[in-house]
Amino acid sequence: MNKLDHLPSKNILSLFMTCGFPTLSQSKKVFHELLSHQPDIIEFGLPFSDPMADGPVIQESSKIALKSKITTKQSLNLIAQLKKGSDKTAFVIMCYLNTVQKYGIQKFIKEIKNIVDGLIIVDLPFEEEKPIKNILDKNNIHLIKLISPMTDQKRSKRLLKEAKGFVYYISATGITGSNKLDYQEINKNVLALKKQTKIPVLVGFGIKSKKDVMAISKNTKADGVIIGSALIQKYFDLKMNFTSYIISLRKFIKEVKI
Amino acid sequence: MKNYSQPNTLGRFGEYGGMYVSETLMPLLLDLDQSYQKIQKDKKFHKELEDLFKNYVGRPSALHHAKNLSAYLNGPKVYFKRDELNHTGAHKINNCLGQILLAKKMGKTRIIAETGAGQHGVATATVCALFGLPCYIYMGSKDIERQKPNVFRMKLLGAKIIPVESGSKSLKDAMNEALRDWIKNVRDTFYIIGSTAGPHPYPKMVRDFQSVIGKEAREQILKIEKKLPDYLIACVGGGSNAMGLFYPFLNDKKVQIIGVEAAGKGPKTNQTAATMTSGTPGILHGSYSYVLQDNDGQIKEAHSISAGLDYPGVGPEHSHLKDIKRAKYYGVTDKEALNAFQLCSKLEGIIPALEPSHALAYLIKAFKNKAKGKTIILNLCGRGDKDLFTAAKAIGFDADE
Incomplete structure (x- = not known):
């Protein structure tokens, strides 16, 4: 079953967060906090050195995650770990094509199968998607447009x-x-x-x-909204105090969950 | 090889190239591609461009027989294609004029560009002044520091320079920011990309506009030597001057083609910009081509003394030419380029830019006492004025006085 096929009919909430931000172990805590609110969708951003379609806040989060040397493998492991016990939320990965390509398209899809419901490859336009979409279709992972x-x-x-x-x-x-x-x-x-x-x-x-x-x-x-930069911005607003950050995320998500 | 006809309609040179951009840019690129196809059939456009080439740039650029350098080599007969004599001091103006005429036709009212060495920035600022369009140049703060004369030139020409502080603060990062600007301002803005890199149609379009270099060189050498050259040599960063020289010769199978990359402190060090000698295929700035990347696909920072070659990617057509073995690519170090820079100045009375100094360095390294009786055309694509401070510092001359 793909959870994205069973989204509610109104006020869908999707939360975006960069994997490995600020560090790998702190990132786990951030995602636990996000998941505890049972949003309809979580989008896991895989950090990329040149996120040309992202604004400054997400760029900065990628940079910070990469500074602590997070790898694609570690991000995928993190997502797999988080999957256990979170059966209410659809999992989506958002990334750039070079990350998938370098990891190996087949290998990447094999590893996210049964964990991830959807994939957003920001710089893979419709004109270029066919080979990847075919494999995703076979594995019941939706390529999000x-x-x-x-x-x-x-x-x-x-x-x-x-x-x-x-x-x-x-x-x-x-x-x-x-x-x-x-x-x-x-x-x-x-x-x-x-x-x-x-x-x-x-x-x-x-x-x-x-x-x-x-x-x-x-x-x-x-039918709903996607919130990303606003979740990350709080970390910088709070001068990178991690404990306060988690508290403010909690408060914010409660507010936006309508 | 059959008659060369790359790229295909999707912008593929073999397996390289393509359009890897977000949906915010995709409709724009498709529109640009269509407008470019249309303009190629427009006689008025070509006439206008030819007139600008002749009367504004000073084309055709000369083909100079470098007698002293040839004698020093005791090998081949070397010709310089002197695109450093162009207005603004490099080949970049050829492409900028083509693109700004296209921008005008498309009704765009704001121009953006990225620049590394500042040559493309100066050329863009120049054509914007000529056509009365506002001009915004993205430039890495590291490059602003090492290319001060060009920064001042751009300002004089009325351009606004936007310093880029992200990443390695050089060309790659400037291009990221320019692309972000374009995404934000899609409706009124035209992005003049300066190299044969980026998503389709840029690699094709820039090559076409630059191929005036090769067309002229072919005619000139046939007139002087009554035969085609044995070798072509050009430096390759993104690769626009090289594609411009190479393209009209691709079907001439006997002409051997050599691209020279900047290997910085050495091709096996972490401080290199030699994408094709040290990199692997990947996706950067919208196209599939060789890039410098780690095992996770993170793009590495490039290093070269030459700001114009300091780029971890390369135009997709070069990747294709490398793979089909139509061209060969080699790297030379900062040090070798600096030596060639000085040697060319002394022997020929021409101070080259640090970019073509790399091509010169390879020529000196590979052809000393070799290939007697052969002819070589080397693309002297830029003059060294902009590099005087950088070179002085590297050589140990106090230029501050």
Whole structure:
């Protein structure tokens, strides 16, 4: 069974966190905290040296994780360990293609099979996905589709034709120098996507607070949200005090779980 | 080899190249690819570009018989393709003019670029001044420090320089930041990539614009020598000057092609930029090609005394040419390049940039007392003005006075 096929019909919560951040052992504690709230999805970010599609906060978390010399193998082991006893949450890995390629595509998929429900490869566009998607399909792992405001309807129709799991709608792109969410535009695009697919549409990028989550829920037809940078930012806000960080994560996740 | 026709429509040179970018950029690249295909059939565009090449850049660049260096080698007859005489001092301007004309056609109103040595930054700032477009240059803070004259040039030309503090603070990181800027500002911005690297269509597009170098060199050598050269030599960082020289000769099977990479402190050390001699295939900046990486696929920091070659990746077409053995690639060290830099200055009265000094170093190393009666074209792709302080420091000359 793939947990992504059984997501709730409204207010889906997906939490993104970088593996090995700040250190491998602390990372385990962070994920335990996240999992204790039973979010619908957790996205495990595999650190990469050149995360060109990520903003400064996630970049910094990757850098810190890599400084403590985390390897792909260690990240995958961590995810496998966390799987035990967390049967409420769907597991998704988010990474860059070079990480998978270097590990060996077959080997990577073999090791995440039965642990991970979905895979997001940020820099693997539709045009290049076929060989990897074929293997993932055979192993019942969904290759999650990213859709941006730049994706026109003709293209999204092609992308979503065989999409499974959920749609990751990148909300805050293309808005120069502004992090403000434009709910009207988001809703317009989400509605268009929902006409093309039956799987849930989640909105990600730029969601920072309970207020944002409530507003997405109230003002758009999106099925849920993805929160990433805001979870990591707290670590820096708290001057890297790990104990306070865990407490603030607890408080924040309780707030955004609506 | 059949007639060479790479890349395919998906931007593949053999197995290399492609478009490995996020969905935020993908529609844009497809649009860029279409616009580029369209413009290639546009006679007015070609006429405009030719006119700029002739009257703004000063093309064709000369083919100089380097008699003194040839005599010193006691081997082949060496010709310099003198792209260092171009306006702005390097080959980079060829590509920038092509791309800015395309940006204009596409209605873009803001230009961004990355730069390592600053030559591509200067060339981009120059064409932006010429066409009246705002220009933002991403440059590693380490490169800003070692390429001060070019930083000042860019500022004079009206560009805004954005220092990049991430990673190794050099070319790779500047490119990451430029790509991030592009993702944020997709609607109005055109990204002028300076090398044959990055996602399709850039490696093809940059090669096409730079191939004016090889086309001219081919005509010039046929006129002077009445035959094709036996060897071509060029330095390779991302590889645009080299592809520009090599491309028009790829079907001339007898012409041997040599690319020279920067091996920094040595190809077996951790301080190298010799991607094809020390690296393995991987994905960086949107394309599949040789990269310097560790066992986990983390990209390593490159090292070279030459900021223009200080890049842990290489254009995908070079990876293809290496694998099909149409070109051979070698590394030379910082030290060898510095020696060649001085030798060329003394023998030919031409102060080369540190980038082509690598090509010169290989020439001196591999052809001394060899290949008599053969002819070689070496792409002297940049002049050394920008490197005077770096070179002085490395040689131990106090240039501060």
